[in-house]
Amino acid sequence: MISVHLKKLRERTEISPEQERAIRAAVAETRLLPADKIVIRAGEELNTSMLLLEGWMARSKDLQSGERQVTELHVAGDFADLHAFTLKQLDHDVMTLSECTVAIVPHDRLQDITERYPHVGRAYWFATNVDAAIHREMALSLGQRSALSRMAHLFCELYVRLEVVGRANRDGFNLPLTQRELSECLGLTVVHANRTLQELRRRKLVEFEKGKLTVLDRRGLEGIADFDPAYLYLGKRKL
Amino acid sequence: MISVHLKKLRERTEISPEQERAIRAAVAETRLLPADKIVIRAGEELNTSMLLLEGWMARSKDLQSGERQVTELHVAGDFADLHAFTLKQLDHDVMTLSECTVAIVPHDRLQDITERYPHVGRAYWFATNVDAAIHREMALSLGQRSALSRMAHLFCELYVRLEVVGRANRDGFNLPLTQRELSECLGLTVVHANRTLQELRRRKLVEFEKGKLTVLDRRGLEGIADFDPAYLYLGKRKL
DNA sequence: CGAAGCATTGAAGTGCGTCAACAATCGTGG
DNA sequence: CCACGATTGTTGACGCACTTCAATGCTTCG
Numbered sequence: 001m002i003s004v005h006l007k008k009l010r011e012r013t014e015i016s017p018e019q020e021r022a023i024r025a026a027v028a029e030t031r032l033l034p035a036d037k038i039v040i041r042a043g044e045e046l047n048t049s050m051l052l053l054e055g056w057m058a059r060s061k062d063l064q065s066g067e068r069q070v071t072e073l074h075v076a077g078d079f080a081d082l083h084a085f086t087l088k089q090l091d092h093d094v095m096t097l098s099e100c101t102v103a104i105v106p107h108d109r110l111q112d113i114t115e116r117y118p119h120v121g122r123a124y125w126f127a128t129n130v131d132a133a134i135h136r137e138m139a140l141s142l143g144q145r146s147a148l149s150r151m152a153h154l155f156c157e158l159y160v161r162l163e164v165v166g167r168a169n170r171d172g173f174n175l176p177l178t179q180r181e182l183s184e185c186l187g188l189t190v191v192h193a194n195r196t197l198q199e200l201r202r203r204k205l206v207e208f209e210k211g212k213l214t215v216l217d218r219r220g221l222e223g224i225a226d227f228d229p230a231y232l233y234l235g236k237r238k239l
Numbered sequence: 240m241i242s243v244h245l246k247k248l249r250e251r252t253e254i255s256p257e258q259e260r261a262i263r264a265a266v267a268e269t270r271l272l273p274a275d276k277i278v279i280r281a282g283e284e285l286n287t288s289m290l291l292l293e294g295w296m297a298r299s300k301d302l303q304s305g306e307r308q309v310t311e312l313h314v315a316g317d318f319a320d321l322h323a324f325t326l327k328q329l330d331h332d333v334m335t336l337s338e339c340t341v342a343i344v345p346h347d348r349l350q351d352i353t354e355r356y357p358h359v360g361r362a363y364w365f366a367t368n369v370d371a372a373i374h375r376e377m378a379l380s381l382g383q384r385s386a387l388s389r390m391a392h393l394f395c396e397l398y399v400r401l402e403v404v405g406r407a408n409r410d411g412f413n414l415p416l417t418q419r420e421l422s423e424c425l426g427l428t429v430v431h432a433n434r435t436l437q438e439l440r441r442r443k444l445v446e447f448e449k450g451k452l453t454v455l456d457r458r459g460l461e462g463i464a465d466f467d468p469a470y471l472y473l474g475k476r477k478l
Numbered sequence: 479c480g481a482a483g484c485a486t487t488g489a490a491g492t493g494c495g496t497c498a499a500c501a502a503t504c505g506t507g508g
Numbered sequence: 509c510c511a512c513g514a515t516t517g518t519t520g521a522c523g524c525a526c527t528t529c530a531a532t533g534c535t536t537c538g
Binding site: 043063065067069071085088114118122125126128129131132145226237238 | 302306310326367369370372376382425469476
């Protein structure tokens with residue numbers, strides 16, 4: 001199961017068999033989490049991180065008044081809270097959106113690995129930096145793109161990220177989000193997210209029902225989104 | 240001059256004299272950059288990073304249509320593009336907003352330091368993770384806060400970050416931005432940024448002229464902003 | 479001194495939010 | 509297996525925060 005994580009790592013850099021063994025050995029335990037639970041609350045002290053092996057998770061921040069912003073979605077292969085390795089507590093909640101399988105990785109083992117294999121340390125540092133790049137693209141979306149373009153952009157991003165870990169089909173991918181959750185990712189109200197979705201449907205770009213997103217016209221979607229996957233830093237590199 | 244950077248590091252963790260020497264020795268050269276220049280373009284190959292010693296810089300992303308979003312402002316003591324150490328090219332531009340003094344740090348020296356002093360490596364990893372936390376707070380602002388609250392929040396954040404490096408006064412701080420640049424940070428048009436600024440003035444919360452921001456009522460500003468500095472991860476910690 | 483950038487203002491338009499209602503679906507217990 | 513309440517999706521009417529366009533004076537600086 002952890003191979004999905006190695007697949008994601010190896011999309012970006014070489015991981016030797018020895019390093020792979022070390023990474024596999026870092027997992028203390030595998031856990032099944034129910035859907036729709038907050039698994040980490042902002043401010044909690046942490047000494048482990050969670051590797052998402054199956055399912056969907058989200059990071060979110062709330063205003064005092066209750067408005068919620070999802071700052072990142074996580075798919076199989078992602079470390080959901082690798083940044084907790086250095087931060088030790090988070091500035092946001094982490095929640096499950098579906099039932100999830102996660103591997104628990106204690107920080108002392110991560111420290112071991114990163115000191116014994118600096119290359120792996122840089123690969124993980126790199127991974128948190130890609131998260132930051134995803135945040136920046138999101139700031140561009142929230143600040144400058146229209147609701148339609150923003151939603152199209154999110155779909156394009158998820159499509160690519162899922163392809164990397166072999167979780168997308170030729171015609172789309174599973175996306176087990178409610179429209180409320182979708183709206184919280186996009187900084188929209190549910191009502192407007194619904195209307196935006198309808199407009200994407202009307203333009204024959206996507207279908208979305210029962211937790212499945214069907215992409216009817218990927219180029220068209222990417223056009224509306226002004227999508228350029230460069231910020232995802234795909235492809236092999238020296239680290 | 241590089242002491243401002245050490246001051247920022249030491250706000251969060253211990254740095255030994257030996258580590259300090261290594262960090263100082265990592266600087267290959269110090270450079271003076273003119274104001275309002277793009278110094279790094281998205282996609283450029285990089286093998287050095289820039290430590291900002293004096294002045295203001297910004298990271299920004301543009302849509303094809305020309306709309307610009309500033310994703311982060313940098314002040315003295317910040318590594319403006321430390322993430323380039325692992326990413327090797329950026330997904331955004333980096334520009335000067337004022338005349339800037341920067342120290343150039345080659346990546347091979349950074350690699351040396353991080354391998355010889357894993358603690359310093361984690362401190363720098365931590366620093367890029369705080370950048371990501373700032374991005375997340377910005378996503379919350381752009382997605383959920385009103386223009387007024389968003390502007391107030393930016394001012395609160397900068398106030399705290401400048402205090403850490405001793406660049407703020409009791410009554411405010413220097414902020415050499417035009418209203419256009421300010422609007423690009425906030426995802427607003429110049430016109431509306433201007434009106435929002437006037438509203439903050441009208442409410443006797445801030446003054447802003449000639450590149451100086453005077454904070455008249457800090458608590459009031461923080462209230463409007465729903466500001467909680469936890470996401471800046473201030474205070475000493477083990478790394 | 480002129481040109482260019484910057485701050486400001488007014489008037490008018492619109493994308494998205496708010497409120498409210500209802501339909502469809504789902505999960506759960508009886 | 510059905511009944512039921514709760515959640516989710518959808519629609520309409522209306523309002524408002526922010527945008528757009530356009531004009532004007534103010535700085536700044538070569």
